[in-house]
Amino acid sequence: MLDGGRGPGTAMAMRMVVALAGVLGAERLIPITGAHIDSCLYHGQAGLDFAQRLAGLGAAVAVPTTLNVSSLDLMHPGLVRLPPADAVPARALMDAYRALGARATWTCAPYQLAQRPALGEDIAWAESNAIVFANSVLGARTERYGDFIDICAAITGRVPHAGLHLPEHRVPTLVLDCSALPAALLAEEAVWAALGDVVGRRSGTGIPLLTGIDPAVADEDRLKALGATAASSGGVALFHVAGVTPEAVAAAGDPAWSALPAAAVTTGMLRAARDELSTAGPSAPLDAVALGTPHFSVREFGKLAAALEGRPAFHPGCTVWINTSREVLAQAREAGLVQPAEERGARIVVDTCTYITPILGPEERTVMTPSGKWAWYAPMNLGVDVVFGTLSECLDSACAGKVVRDDGQWN
Amino acid sequence: MTDSGTEGGPADFAGRTLCPGGGSGALLVLSEPLSFWGGTDRKTGLIIDAHHPQHGGSLAGRVLVMAASRGSSSSSSVLAEQIRAGVGPAAVLLTARDAIVALGALAAAELYGTHVPVVLLDAGASSRLGRRNGATATVRAGADGRAGVVLDQAPAAGLPPRSREPA
Numbered sequence: 001m002l003d004g005g006r007g008p009g010t011a012m013a014m015r016m017v018v019a020l021a022g023v024l025g026a027e028r029l030i031p032i033t034g035a036h037i038d039s040c041l042y043h044g045q046a047g048l049d050f051a052q053r054l055a056g057l058g059a060a061v062a063v064p065t066t067l068n069v070s071s072l073d074l075m076h077p078g079l080v081r082l083p084p085a086d087a088v089p090a091r092a093l094m095d096a097y098r099a100l101g102a103r104a105t106w107t108c109a110p111y112q113l114a115q116r117p118a119l120g121e122d123i124a125w126a127e128s129n130a131i132v133f134a135n136s137v138l139g140a141r142t143e144r145y146g147d148f149i150d151i152c153a154a155i156t157g158r159v160p161h162a163g164l165h166l167p168e169h170r171v172p173t174l175v176l177d178c179s180a181l182p183a184a185l186l187a188e189e190a191v192w193a194a195l196g197d198v199v200g201r202r203s204g205t206g207i208p209l210l211t212g213i214d215p216a217v218a219d220e221d222r223l224k225a226l227g228a229t230a231a232s233s234g235g236v237a238l239f240h241v242a243g244v245t246p247e248a249v250a251a252a253g254d255p256a257w258s259a260l261p262a263a264a265v266t267t268g269m270l271r272a273a274r275d276e277l278s279t280a281g282p283s284a285p286l287d288a289v290a291l292g293t294p295h296f297s298v299r300e301f302g303k304l305a306a307a308l309e310g311r312p313a314f315h316p317g318c319t320v321w322i323n324t325s326r327e328v329l330a331q332a333r334e335a336g337l338v339q340p341a342e343e344r345g346a347r348i349v350v351d352t353c354t355y356i357t358p359i360l361g362p363e364e365r366t367v368m369t370p371s372g373k374w375a376w377y378a379p380m381n382l383g384v385d386v387v388f389g390t391l392s393e394c395l396d397s398a399c400a401g402k403v404v405r406d407d408g409q410w411n
Numbered sequence: 412m413t414d415s416g417t418e419g420g421p422a423d424f425a426g427r428t429l430c431p432g433g434g435s436g437a438l439l440v441l442s443e444p445l446s447f448w449g450g451t452d453r454k455t456g457l458i459i460d461a462h463h464p465q466h467g468g469s470l471a472g473r474v475l476v477m478a479a480s481r482g483s484s485s486s487s488s489v490l491a492e493q494i495r496a497g498v499g500p501a502a503v504l505l506t507a508r509d510a511i512v513a514l515g516a517l518a519a520a521e522l523y524g525t526h527v528p529v530v531l532l533d534a535g536a537s538s539r540l541g542r543r544n545g546a547t548a549t550v551r552a553g554a555d556g557r558a559g560v561v562l563d564q565a566p567a568a569g570l571p572p573r574s575r576e577p578a
Contacts, residue, residue, distance in 0.1 A: 020514065023429045024510060025508065039488070043492060044496075046494070047491070047492070053522060128484070145484070146483075146484020146514070147488040147491075148515075149510070380449055
C-alpha cells in the first residue's frame, strides 16, 4: 500500500498508519473488520483539507465504516445556528466522508445500529463513548483512535498492533466494589452516569473492574451512561463489570484478575458526583432539558414514553431536546415511541448533538440533563449552567418550568 | 550527550522522533497537560483553558515542553489547524508517546509540508528543560528516529514579555 500500488490516496493513509505504529512502538500492523469515524465533526480547514485530499487522490474505505455526529442536522435545516463561514465547510466535510465510502450514520452510538462488532474483533473506532462501549460491552478491541487516523485505518484496513488490541493490556488494574449500592438506586440511567463520574475520577486511564452489581439491573443504556461519563471525567477506554461484560464473564476465576487494588463505591460518592456535575443550584428557573447524549436508543424512547404517561405538556418556557440517530428515530417512530414526547413539546435533533454545535437559543441558560457527558462538556462548550438529575427529575422539572429534585432517588 | 545525527553538532538533549521535522523558538514549559481542543483557540493559538496554569499564553512559534496532551482526540485536528494557520508551536517535546499530538503534526506535514517536530524525551531531560522556560531552543527530529534539542546559551534577550509565565 505504501508504494502506491493501491493508489496515492491509500498510500497517504498508509503513511499515517505506519507513522502511528512508530509513535506507539508497534512492530507490526493487524487487520480490522470495521471503523467508526469522528473526523467528520468540523474543527477547521485542516480537517476538511485532509478528507478532501484523500478523496481527491481516489481513496475509499476498505472495511464497513460508520460516521460519528457532524456539526449539522441535515433532517431539520435551520435548527443549527452555525454562521455560514462554519456551516458551509462543515457540510463539505460531511460530503467528503461520504465520498470516501463511509455510511451516513451520523451517530455517536454506532453500537445501537443493526450491525455491530462482535466479541474479539479488532476494529478502529473513534469517539470516546463509542470506544469504551465497544471495548467493554461488546468485547471488541479498539485503541483510542481519533482525528485523521480513524479514516486512515478505514482506508487501509490496518492498525498498529498496540494498546487495547493486545489481550495483556485488557486486564483490569483496579477493583471498584459497588456492593453497597442498593439495586433500587441503580434503576436510573443518571445514577449510572454518576457512577461513571466516580469510576472515571478513580481510574484515570486505568481499567476498572466493577464488582457487586446485580447483572439483572445492568442493561445497555445504563452501561452506555456509565462508560460515556467515565470517558469524560477520566480517560477510561475499557471497563469490566463482574458477571455482566463479556470479558469479565469469561475471566471468572482467572488469577490475573485477582489481588488488584480495591476501593468501595458508596451512595454518598454518587450524590457528591451528582452535585459536582451541576453548576446551578436546585432552585434555579429552568430553560431546557437535554436528553440523548450519547444518542437515545429505541429502548430509551420506550422508557421515556412510559415515564410520560399521566404527565402534562412541558412548560412553554422549557424546551426538551432529544438527540438521536436517524436510524433509531425511524424505528422508534414506527413503534409509536416518539409521539408522546413530541406531543408534549419535545424537539428532536439528529445527525449532531446539542452540546457540540449551537442549537440552544440565547435565552436557554440553565439546562437540566440526566447525561453525565452533557453535564461535563456543555458548560465549557456552550457557556450554560447545568443541573444534573434523573430522567424523572428532568421530566418533573420540564413540566414545572423550574428545577424539581427528588432526593429519594439518590438514597 | 548524544549526537543528534543531524547537522548542527551535538545535541544538548537527545530524544526519539515521533514526527520528523525541525524548528526553533522560545521554550514554553507547560506545568500541566493541555487539551488543544477546548483548551486552545484554533484561530490564534492562545491557551484559553481558564483552569490551566499557562492560561493566556500563546503556542505560536514556541517550543512546547509538556508531559502529554489531555482529553479529546479532536485535539489532533486543532493542532493541525493551528499549524496550517501559522499559529501553532514550532516544536513539541513530550515525555509520553502521545498519539494525539503526533497525529496532528503528521497530518499537517502531509497536507502542507510544514514539518513541526514532535520529540519524545526522557523525564530527566524534560525536567532540566523545564527549568529553562523562555530560552531559545532548536529542535531537529530525523526520519531515522533520532532527535535532539540544542539550547541557545545566550540569554533569551529580545523576547516579548510573557507576564503570565514564571521568570
